[in-house]
Amino acid sequence: MNVLHFVNAFFSDGAHWQGYDGIPQRFWEHVQYSVLALAVASAIGLPVGLLTGHTGRGGNALALIANAARALPSFGLLVLAVLLIGFGLLPVMIPLVVLAVPPVLVTTYEAVRSVDPAPVDAARGMGMHESRILFHVELPVALPLILSGLRSAAIQIVSTATIAAYVSLGGLGRYIIDGLYQRDYEKVVGGATLVAALALATLALFWAAGRLTVSPGVRRR
């Protein structure tokens, strides 16, 4: 019995491919949690990161908050949120968002900060408005780094979203937690494989997004 055997057994079992506990359903739930958490984290991290990066103010405070947030254990936060709010999607979103905001925020801030000041000076000197400087001069150049921040946040979310199963929600964590409880290692390994596959798919997605959105002049290729 090895891991590959478990994987093979899990995926070749027709029962795993249908119903509310089937792979498509659990996969889709996992994707939904992840996308929602990344969207909320981006809605917080991107604007704050862009603005502080552009003005260059508040960087130290940001680093402090981000580091503190990184130190929070996701699982502990989940338990705390459930105790305070009760079961549901919201207590799952809190640890995922707290996990994802620091990489998004800090990388965005650093990305905008590290843009060559010369083009920014030239843009300002030719009479460009500040918002246009941010979106048309700084953002396109900072984009590869910003995307890398989003990418690492997304990967962390995908792997951590398994904890949703602990509070009786769905997602791929279901297989891992149920499998451990039922001593069904086939299920555990299958679930873990799916999480890893989703993480790889996320990487591929961000690679494609980079190809599509980053100018060849910035990619230098």
Next chain:
Amino acid sequence: MIRIDSVTKRYPDGTVAVDRLSLEIPDRSITVLVGPSGCGKTTTLRMINRMVEPTEGTILLDGEDIQRQPVTTLRRSMGYVIQNAGLFQHRTIVDNIATVPRMLGWGKQRARERAVELMERVGLDTSLAKRYPYQLSGGQQQRVGVARALAADPPVLLMDEPFSAVDPVVRKGLQEELLRIQGELGKTIVFVTHDIDEAVTLGTMVAVLREGGRLAQYAPPAELLSTPADGFVEDFLGADRGIRRLSFFPAAPLELSTDAVVPADAPAERIAAVGSPYLLVTGPDGRPLGWAERDRLTDGTVDTGRLLPYGRPFVPGADSLRVALDCAVLSPTGWAVAVDADGRVTGVVSQRTIGEAIRAAHSAGRAEDEKVAG
């Protein structure tokens, strides 16, 4: 006309970058601000487009205080060129140049056409239009920077050490190009540099600033070289200002001697008639071949296989006394060779004759100064 009226820039920490500076910058000419680092030249330039706001004093553009119009409107009426060009690396060359026209609301097509037109004007191959900045050399990038600044045809051009980051050969080319463009367009250019040679080459007027942002001297380059206002300006101009000043005297009045110029196939009696120890031998097309020493000729005629190199010739109608002197100094015989535009020899001139011409030019210059002063 841009009028800087006793402008002071004092930073919150007490540093004074510019101290009660007053300057009148004439229209359609190049005014160079030059000085050592920390003299406030860049700060002064940046106050003209309000990238830096003065603490005291006013700046007038065509008689109107620049504070009275919105800052973006003011900046769009002035081209801005900086060191390292500051191109937008995510945009193609043509889109970089089209930036200001696009901001002013031009259509994409019209802005691009204008951009291509400007590429030609600044001497860039239009096949580079779709390239990105990283694919261009430093000198090419700087040309794009100039084209971008000129795109919306602003009456004023502010240039902050634009050619400092390129090598001397490219810099010389860019300077010549700027003078050519200025000849065609007649912009009001304010140009900042720390290089006094560049200031003298480009400036119609040169303002020398000293540390602490005070004006040391404001004069045309020839006057700056002939009569520095004080020890600081003299030191800043460097040891060879006398030689550099010769750039402002044309070589045309030099008295050329044709006595020593002989064709390669000249008979021995023609050569015997030459009074000087050296003969400049010319080919059948009139171009120089080299120098021959009269005392070393065998059988009194020229052997074209055994000539001394004639060095670099000068063109009296186009070159300055500085070039003529340089040619004479470099020549193995101490004589400079003068040629016409087609490269045919028009005569030769000795160091002594050039020295006399320099003295004559200086005394004429002094008489001119006295006339202006009186």
